[in-house]
Amino acid sequence: MKQFSEFKTIAPVMLDSMDDVGIIQVYDDMYDIHRGSFKDLNGKYVMQLIHERKYVDALCLFSMIENHLWEIRHGVKYRHEARESGGFVPDHLNRIPSRFKERAARVLQTKFRDLAVSTQQDLFELKELQAGKELPESKWDLRVTVNGVTMKRL
Secondary structure: OHHHHHHHHHHHHHHHOOOHHHHHHHHHHHHHHOHHHHHHOOHHHHHHHHHOOOHHHHHHHHHHHHOOOHHHHHHHHHHHHHHHHOOOOOHHHHOOOOOHHHHHHHHHHHHHHHHHHHHOHHHOOOOOOOOOOOOOOOOOOOOEEEOOEEEOOO
């Protein structure tokens, strides 16, 4: 998890210094890039943003996904459609949800590890061991494969 320490340190500080307009702009920019697939953005894209060092974008997207912020998902689409047609954008769509920054920081601390582990295959070192010998201790689960078939352990 050491490779994510910079993200986990910098992203909340940068997000905390932003006002509602700046945060809304992050979501609007993401929507402009991914119009048809914005609602389908997932943890893999969060990890891609982190690797591109777009830490605020990654934290905003991760917060939207994990906190189930439908008001942001739909608000972004509505703002975009209203601006394209020259229509009016209601004030409530130009504000972030209450306690957004606190919720983003909390989800980063409580759920990011699960995302990192589930999307990073290189976090684990797979070793081939000889049959009949004692298995080494591991704080992670061991996967036993026999002739290419993963065995269930009792």
